[in-house]
Amino acid sequence: DGGITQSPKYLFRKEGQNVTLSCEQNLNHDAMYWYRQDPGQGLRLIYYSQIVNDFQKGDIAEGYSVSREKKESFPLTVTSAQKNPTAFYLCASSPGLLLAKNIQYFGAGTRLSVL
Amino acid sequence: KQEVTQIPAALSVPEGENLVLNCSFTDSAIYNLQWFRQDPGKGLTSLLLIQSSQREQTSGRLNASLDKSSGRSTLYIAASQPGDSATYLCAVGGDTGTASKLTFGTGTRLQVTL
Numbered sequence: 001d002g003g004i005t006q007s008p009k010y011l012f013r014k015e016g017q018n019v020t021l022s023c024e025q026n027l028n029h030d031a032m033y034w035y036r037q038d039p040g041q042g043l044r045l046i047y048y049s050q051i052v053n054d055f056q057k058g059d060i061a062e063g064y065s066v067s068r069e070k071k072e073s074f075p076l077t078v079t080s081a082q083k084n085p086t087a088f089y090l091c092a093s094s095p096g097l098l099l100a101k102n103i104q105y106f107g108a109g110t111r112l113s114v115l
Numbered sequence: 116k117q118e119v120t121q122i123p124a125a126l127s128v129p130e131g132e133n134l135v136l137n138c139s140f141t142d143s144a145i146y147n148l149q150w151f152r153q154d155p156g157k158g159l160t161s162l163l164l165i166q167s168s169q170r171e172q173t174s175g176r177l178n179a180s181l182d183k184s185s186g187r188s189t190l191y192i193a194a195s196q197p198g199d200s201a202t203y204l205c206a207v208g209g210d211t212g213t214a215s216k217l218t219f220g221t222g223t224r225l226q227v228t229l
Contacts, residue, residue, distance in 0.1 A: 042218075045216060109156070
């Protein structure tokens with residue numbers, strides 16, 4: 001079954017703690033993305049990656065970090081520097097960054113809350 | 116900076132009705148525009164993608180149009196069904212070099228009643 005798998009579905013973070021959200025895809029897509037969704041707001045881009053070992057900051061990268069060591073995986077770490085981490089986090093992938101038919105496919109999301 | 120607005124924020128219609136959702140954007144230099152559907156607590160599902168050179172795309176009961184010069188897109192849903200109830204998001208892809216950096220609207224929450 002091809003698709004994007006995000007885990008866990010729910011995550012709780014304590015003060016001062018770093019937490020990592022997992023995103024795995026088996027679609028053989030080159031590009032991957034992380035978005036944050038807050039109530040009443042559109043999705044905002046945190047980080048994106050065009051290819052293995054390369055990634056770029058999006059619009060709200062502060063307090064977050066990523067890695068892209070494998071094509072299939074793009075984990076997001078929410079660091080203690082992110083003071084308002086409570087949100088719904090969505091991972092997406094697409095065949096490439098600049099292809100004409102560049103539909104993004106989304107995972108089911110991870111809901112992060114602060115204890 | 117690109118801004119995307121969706122009106123209305125919420126809409127309730129009886130089953131069987133045809134409806135139109137609106138999306139407007141401030142910078143007409145876009146690469147493409149996508150419409151997505153999001154069910155509560157779930158990820159997004161792509162419904163239609165329109166390239167900047169296209170005027171419309173159709174898929175089943177859905178028809179999306181794009182008027183780049185006026186910065187507008189509409190999503191037309193024919194013969195609505197209760198299963199269409201969801202939040203509909205539009206997103207514009209930036210110009211060359213940032214094509215996949217989507218800017219999202221805040222969505223229209225649709226409820227189709229029996």
